[in-house]
Amino acid sequence: MEPRNFDGDADRPRSAGAKQTGRVLVIGPYLRVRAGGADAQSESYVLRDADARLDEAAGLARAIDLVIADAIIAPISQIRPATYIGKGKVEEITGLIKSLEVDLVVMDCALAPIQQRNLEKEWNAKVLDRTGLILEIFGRRAKTKEGSLQVELAHLNYQRSRLVRSWTHLERQRGGFGFMGGPGETQIEADRRLIQERISKLEGELKKVQATRRLHRAGRQRVPYRVVALVGYTNAGKSTLFNRLTRADVQAADMLFATLDPTLRALNLPHGGKAMLSDTVGFISNLPTQLVAAFRATLEEVLEADVILHVRDISHEDAEAQQSDVDAVLRQLGINPDDSGRIIEVWNKIDRFDAEQRDELLNIAARRPEDHPAMLVSAVSGEGIDALLAAIEERLAAKRTTLDLSIDAADGAGISWLHRNAEVLAKELHDGRFDMTVRVDETKRDIVVSRFDAVPHLSA
């Protein structure tokens, strides 16, 4: 066991308003991995050293205002079926739990239900595994009705699978000892039925909420807004960039998962065009597949986005591993992370580098293929934001047509239609007529051509 003094969090005053829900001991029961080995979790985990993994787990615990009494790494060489970690470690931790007076233990791994129960019994404390912790975080961060419903549904599905698995386990054990039935059986069945009823009810409610959402989206599609979506590892700076780009006062907190549900705002492009910018849930490593599935609908804006900004905290020591985690989640959602026509990499937090390091970063960025640029920005200082907006505009323009037309200056209705439905790139008054250059979606091209006799724009 390697105790680590975890930045004195237990004694530090928490930020005003933060609710203290309990003292927690965070345990990283990490398998000793030989080079090239895998610890049965996600591959990228092998890239991370145990300290960084433990820090991340502690960060997740802090995200729901838990007071971290201590965080320790418990290296293991094999997973024990009964308690995940070995007997000696279980006992050592029992002592630690008593001396630290904690009532919750976070195990940064996926525990089988029986392991969770055995540990809770041994330690006389509640035990949360990684999925349980993530579900707690999602639950607290859900802002919309849809988000809350999805979290509750994911939670119930998680519980149901645990009941089913533990039930199978008990049955096998009983069979082995020659017992039939026994106490607990009816309770489990009753629990399962209750959970199933609640799941069906929630699914019904969710369908209704999603239908409303689809209506809203259909409404938005009638205006020529394209969607730009922000994705990125949790804490990469998405909300801060979202605010910077839209100048909206949306909550940005130094917390994981400050945003769960997509938030949409208008994004003003340099030449007067508009797009919708959507902020999404922060991705994290090892996001259980069942959760990705549960949040697919919440991530619909990302699926449909014309341009996806992949925001990266380039100052983070795990920046590379975080990138592969985000790419993996994108793939799970059916998005090709190498689609350079759609994805722009945004290297955020460059204000954290000195001049020399920035030059080095610029060099690395300059060596990237031309169609795969990286935009260097600081969402906090605003540096690089104009260039980023120009890159977004250019990427969106690639999917649009530019047309020239001439319109009577007295045709107020026609001019206002053009302003609503097209991006007006140039407008000059000549002899009572406006000569205009406009950019429109492919879907609007034919209307503009027939209504205004527009012709394809000939660039100089």
Ligand SMILES: Nc1nc2c(ncn2[C@@H]2O[C@H](COP(=O)(O)OP(=O)(O)OP(=O)(O)O)[C@@H](O)[C@H]2O)c(=O)[nH]1
């Ligand atoms: N120095 C520096 N800090 C930044 C920058 N952008 C964001 N931050 C900080 O990084 C932390 C996380 O920022 P958020 O915008 O909440 O991150 P997020 O990606 O939305 O996080 P989730 O909601 O958890 O996914 C906050 O403390 C921000 O102030 C930046 O450009 N420079």
